[in-house]
Amino acid sequence: MLTILFDGIAYGMLLFVLACGLAVTLGLMNFVNLAHGAFAMAGGYVTVVMMNRYGLSFYWSLPAAFLAAALLGAALEVTLYRRLYAAPHLDQVLFSIGLVFMAVAGIDYFMGGQQQLISLPPELSGRFSLFGVGIGRYRLFIIILCALLTLALQLTLTRTRIGSQLRAAVDDGRVARGLGINVSRIFVLTFALGSGLAGLGGALGVELLGLDPNFPLKYLIYFMIVVTIGGTSSITGPFLAALLLGVADVAGKYYLPSLGAFIIYAVMIAFLILRPHGLFTREGGK
Amino acid sequence: MSAPHSQIAAAFLRRKAAWTPLEAGLWCLALAAAFLFPSQQLLLSEIAILALFALSLDLIVGYAGILSLGHAAFFGVGAYTAGLFSLHVSAEPLTGLAVSAVVAGLLGLATSFLVLRGSDLTRLMTTFGVSMLLAEGANQAAWLTGGADGLSGILLEPIAGTFEFDLWGRTGYLYCLAVLFILLLVARRIVHSPFGLSLKAIKRNSRRAAMLGIAPNRRIVIIYTISALYAGMAGALLTQTTSFVSPDVLAFHRSADVLLVLVLGGVGYLYGGIVGAVIFTLLRAWLSVVTPQYWMFWIGLILVALVVIGRDRLHPARAIALVRSRLPGRAGEKAVPLSEDSR
Numbered sequence: 001m002l003t004i005l006f007d008g009i010a011y012g013m014l015l016f017v018l019a020c021g022l023a024v025t026l027g028l029m030n031f032v033n034l035a036h037g038a039f040a041m042a043g044g045y046v047t048v049v050m051m052n053r054y055g056l057s058f059y060w061s062l063p064a065a066f067l068a069a070a071l072l073g074a075a076l077e078v079t080l081y082r083r084l085y086a087a088p089h090l091d092q093v094l095f096s097i098g099l100v101f102m103a104v105a106g107i108d109y110f111m112g113g114q115q116q117l118i119s120l121p122p123e124l125s126g127r128f129s130l131f132g133v134g135i136g137r138y139r140l141f142i143i144i145l146c147a148l149l150t151l152a153l154q155l156t157l158t159r160t161r162i163g164s165q166l167r168a169a170v171d172d173g174r175v176a177r178g179l180g181i182n183v184s185r186i187f188v189l190t191f192a193l194g195s196g197l198a199g200l201g202g203a204l205g206v207e208l209l210g211l212d213p214n215f216p217l218k219y220l221i222y223f224m225i226v227v228t229i230g231g232t233s234s235i236t237g238p239f240l241a242a243l244l245l246g247v248a249d250v251a252g253k254y255y256l257p258s259l260g261a262f263i264i265y266a267v268m269i270a271f272l273i274l275r276p277h278g279l280f281t282r283e284g285g286k
Numbered sequence: 287m288s289a290p291h292s293q294i295a296a297a298f299l300r301r302k303a304a305w306t307p308l309e310a311g312l313w314c315l316a317l318a319a320a321f322l323f324p325s326q327q328l329l330l331s332e333i334a335i336l337a338l339f340a341l342s343l344d345l346i347v348g349y350a351g352i353l354s355l356g357h358a359a360f361f362g363v364g365a366y367t368a369g370l371f372s373l374h375v376s377a378e379p380l381t382g383l384a385v386s387a388v389v390a391g392l393l394g395l396a397t398s399f400l401v402l403r404g405s406d407l408t409r410l411m412t413t414f415g416v417s418m419l420l421a422e423g424a425n426q427a428a429w430l431t432g433g434a435d436g437l438s439g440i441l442l443e444p445i446a447g448t449f450e451f452d453l454w455g456r457t458g459y460l461y462c463l464a465v466l467f468i469l470l471l472v473a474r475r476i477v478h479s480p481f482g483l484s485l486k487a488i489k490r491n492s493r494r495a496a497m498l499g500i501a502p503n504r505r506i507v508i509i510y511t512i513s514a515l516y517a518g519m520a521g522a523l524l525t526q527t528t529s530f531v532s533p534d535v536l537a538f539h540r541s542a543d544v545l546l547v548l549v550l551g552g553v554g555y556l557y558g559g560i561v562g563a564v565i566f567t568l569l570r571a572w573l574s575v576v577t578p579q580y581w582m583f584w585i586g587l588i589l590v591a592l593v594v595i596g597r598d599r600l601h602p603a604r605a606i607a608l609v610r611s612r613l614p615g616r617a618g619e620k621a622v623p624l625s626e627d628s629r
Contacts, residue, residue: 032410080590089410090353090549093355094546095594097546098586099586101586101589102583106583108579109580109583217538221414221418224410261418262422265415265418265419269412272415273412
């Protein structure tokens with residue numbers, strides 16, 4: 001029972017790291033980016049290539065996955081995404097689906113369609129028992145790492161200069177520009193950070209979620225649920241939504257395996273009927 | 287003295303609803319294709335079915351402005367209903383088509399209340415969620431739907447007791463074409479009626495429409511139901527022409543594909559679905575020969591390019607309007623800019 005709760009929390013934490021970039025682009029900047037999973041997949045494949053082809057350590061491949069995905073995100077933001085911030089949602093949907101299709105087929109071409117496996121370092125594998133609760137070492141590692149990241153992210157957003165500049169830029173870009181904030185640069189940085197975190201999440205998730213070319217489509221729904229249910233007020237909303245989703249999904253798969261996917265979709269639809277704008281709505285923003 | 291407003295409005299609607307030679311030519315060409323390409327009848331049926339499916343999506347995206355990422359839900363339900371009906375009740379195709387339409391329409395009516403609230407994003411998520419729920423359901427309920435294997439062994443009686451389905455699929459194609467033609471006529475009637483105009487008003491600005499005395503919610507429910515009905519018929523046609531239903535009819539890529547088809551052909555003038563279906567099917571047939579495994583990449587590239595270049599600039603209706611405005615004798619009429627998506 002408690003083990004399931006623990007696994008669910010680890011899963012939820014991982015989902016949050018994967019989805020928090022989307023919470024900013026979709027939630028705050030109002031860009032329907034269905035291609036977010038592609039950045040996570042990029043991070044996952046960077047890890048796989050580094051570990052399996054070049055034999056590098058897992059700990060080195062994590063920052064590499066973050067950097068690679070962040071650079072990819074920044075490059076795409078500057079060349080393509082930037083033009084579409086003001087475009088109708090239909091255009092954004094089509095554009096990002098197009099990117100997903102390209103990513104799926106491209107990875108299939110270069111890496112093949114099979115599931116990718118990595119072998120974790122020995123100190124992260126296995127389980128130990130604490131007060132009768134079975135705890136996976138790797139899951140504990142994920143929880144600690146993701147909790148630290150979340151804390152850092154929350155502090156950056158609320159306490160630093162760049163955080164308040166970002167909040168100003170998404171609330172009203174024109175006024176923020178008038179105040180001398182370089183909105184374009186803030187958006188590139190934010191987009192790169194979000195993509196980088198997705199890449200890191202993808203790298204951490206190779207072991208937990210699996211990795212194959214269909215990853216962006218398979219987990220798209222989870223990212224979207226986290227953001228739509230979490231709302232856009234802060235990152236606390238998506239964080240709680242991710243934890244809820246993680247626990248519900250793990251518990252659902254454990255107790256009612258045949259109904260597994262039903263529960264997720266049904267809960268999401270019910271949530272959206274009751275609270276179309278998410279758990280917490282943002283005051284004052286546009 | 288000018289004529290009363292109601293007469294002006296009626297004349298405006300009639301002028302918009304007038305048949306053009308281009309439209310008539312398109313239908314003649316479609317009919318001729320049944321006899322010109324005897325070996326390609328299956329591909330032609332596929333185009334007609336996809337065109338009908340995209341037409342149904344155009345009704346809600348192009349006219350009511352509702353984005354859907356789960357339109358395959360209705361297509362799939364129509365396909366399964368047609369399959370189950372012909373297996374267990376009656377193998378008469380026209381009854382099966384009608385029953386599928388009713389079932390998909392009822393599902394549309396039931397789920398239309400989900401798209402009334404919230405933003406575009408909420409609608410995308412709810413439509414997506416509904417279609418995934420159905421896909422999961424079809425996969426689990428193996429006793430009814432055959433699970434991952436789908437339904438097979440569907441045998442159909444001749445259409446209306448006279449036209450038998452032949453081996454080359456010509457009857458199938460003509461059947462699909464006839465259904466598409468009739469449904470397009472109905473759709474024309476709907477969008478060129480005052481009801482259709484009020485939908486466009488809702489799409490532009492639903493709050494202002496509400497203030498003008500147009501009730502948005504009721505109209506959205508109606509058009510969503512009609513659209514679901516159309517999509518269900520498209521699904522039923524697929525079942526009846528291929529004699530097979532696979533869980534693939536509910537898959538996510540089908541919802542994405544139909545959106546692409548509609549956008550390729552142009553949103554909001556009914557023929558977009560047909561033009562897009564022709565382009566898309568030929569493109570896919572060609573790409574899957576050139577790169578059998580990676581055609582998805584090129585489809586994605588086309589989507590990205592389409593959006594970055596700008597859908598409006600490639601809109602066929604706009605191109606026609608532009609050509610027409612330059613023709614001598616019509617110089618007074620200016621090409622109407624297609625800025626319907628801007629909000």
